[in-house]
Amino acid sequence: MLKSIRIRAALAIIICLAALFYLTPSLISALPDFWQKNLPADKIRLGLDLQGGIHLVLEVDAAKALESAVERMSSDVKETLMNNKVRFKHIEGIKKTNAISFELPDSSSKSAFEKVIKDHYPDLEVASSEVREGREVVSLKIRAKRAEEMKKMAVEQSIETIRNRVDQFGITEPEIIPEGNDRIVIQLPGIKDTERAKNLIGKTALLEFKLVDEEHSLDDALRGNVPEGSVIVYENRLDRQSGRRGNIPLLLKNRTLLTGGYLESAQVKVSDRFGEPYVAIKFNTQGAKDFDRITGENVKKRLAIVLDGVVHSAPVIQERISGGEAQITGSFTMDEAKDLAIVLRAGALPAPVNILEERTVGPSLGQDSIDKGLWSAILGGILVAVFMVFYYKLSGLVANIALIMNMIILLGVLAAFKATLTLPGIAGIVLIIGMSVDANVLIFERIREELRGGKTPRMAIETGYSKAFMTILDTNVNALIASLFLFGFGTGPVKGFAVTLSIGIVASLFTAVFVTRIIFDYFTWNRKIESISV
């Protein structure tokens, strides 16, 4: 008997000490050096609702990524067909179905066409083919499996790019994780300028270089006569005299000559003339070569620098530019220029993203929540503890020891598993204080009942525990079922609640049943007990 008590007590103490060990960094702010180097030094992680910060849910518009892939492919296919001398009349990208449709003059060119597609484009398949007015009309689409892969890649790439941007911006402990098929959850603790953070993350940052169409009239195009192969794009320009920003239309050639994908670096510089910040970009080897050729071929023409569909500037190419360096100007503030440099360095998102959900909590509200939650926990704990002693006397004291141990284990497990403590999580702790002693109430009531039935104290304890245990197990399993479903359902703060609740329930099974039993056994062991204080 004594041996069993010793073993069980040792187990309880070990578990309690282990929890305390993990909890130490959260309790002591100045840890000794050897601890910080060799032992777990993580504090309990606080959720964004407690430490302040921004929580974003983004949706990657993967369909858009597919659309632009189809667009790129259609011009590629066109070139290949011409190189292979296949005759075709008309080629058109159909946005709605993501298909490329071709008009071929006769069946011989159709078979030549099919051969080219088969040899060069394994990702494309014939979606439909029909004869219309004596001509063959074939439409191609990306194979379903490949399309899925492309969408998945768009999300993965977006995460990578956003992580890159956030890292360069210098946010500590960001959390960027995928959710579902096309969503990304981003948690940035301690951010103050949320609008800036959102811009930094959400900007597609597709940098394109396009020639200004100077052969056609802009006025004509504005009247609705946009020439084929050209497009109207607006330049956002700050008027130095009036200080107002205005949109100036420009007619650009549709073809993108160069993109930000060929950048090696981007840095903020300040111009000597106006003292305005601008972004100096440097192309990589391939980009520099292309830039050299493009500028050489188009001297005296205007080259527009387009970022996400807005022209930043469209300077005239004075001479061939070798060395691959260029500037993006456009009346930025210092922060805007800095952020632009970051997004250019980190690269463009493969597809636009939409912000589906945004939650920002200021640091003072978080601290306020912690304080109130903590006070509630302490007050609730004291009330429950006083009640237990008042109602069950010494046995109540035993239950309170179990309650304190439960708290230590609960917090220790939170720290050890790096779970996140949220405001509802603190509420969960308060709730656990009330629920944890329930097991003891059930046991003590049963013991009282057995004593009334005339059993000896030791027998009453024995029966009390064994009879109450099944009930306790059943009630706890049910509470656990509910909190597990809660975990599957909730977003951050609610998940935190489910986590503390689940840990607390399991811990209370251990402390309220196992630990209190050890204490009872120890005090009734080898002694003639006349009565129990219950």
Add this chain to the structure above:
Amino acid sequence: MEFVKPGININFVGRLKYAVAFSVVLTVICLVSIMWKGLNYGIDFAGGTLVQIKFHKVISADEIRKTLIQIGIDDSVIQPFGSDEVVIRTAKSSSEMKGLSTKIEDSLNAAYGKGAFQVQRVEVVGPKVGKDLTQKAILAVVFSWIGMLIYIAFRFEFRYAVGGIVGVIHDVIVVVGLFSLFNIEFTLTVVAALLTVIGYSIHDTIVVFDRVRENVRKNMKKDLPTVMNDSINQTLSRTILTSFTVVLVVAVLYVFGGAVIHDFAFALLVGVIFGTYSSVFIASPVVLAWEKFKPSALKKKK
């Protein structure tokens, strides 16, 4: 010390019909309110924008509303939050109006000057997320019911499981109904509270049923209503005490937990109280009715 004297014998079963009548009326009122009046959905479910602002001087809701006219959201809900804070809630989200939260901030800045207030919290939920969350919330509640039904049916008997689940469904309807009746904002954390109530309400039911099961085996000759009544009386003190400790901490949370979790604590408070009530007065009559309708195998052997 004892709140409930041992040997207490209240005729619960005899009075169950009153309780059932009360619960039926209450449930109907709640259901009608939920369907007719609807719920005051928070932005988690309805989508929209919420801005919580702490003002350093007293500014009335009407004054704030005037400032919001310029940006076209003067139909927002403006409610005091805690002592010196205000929550502005609008059904519009930034996906329709880009940077709505910033606009609100800017217009308040223009009206009261920088530093007159502090933005404590901004939440923007797009309609798509709201729809997802609503669906997930309903699924979580229903699945937890099913999960418990299976567990109790496995551990006890099916009729007990039905009794327990009817009790829990009753509790959920009452809590949601009260939120509808009092027009309290129904948020994500309230659903979390609901699931907790579901998990906790069954607690007392199991305590009672466990005793019923024990007593049925002990007294094969007694009929189920009598055994049920004995069991409820025998477990009365622990039913009350276990709920009391939880109500104690939840009440503390309700009073001292702060405005952010006030509604959450309210849901828990009424949920735990009604959960205790339903364990005795709803779960038991369902089992009795089931027994009348289809006697258990145990009884047939006799």
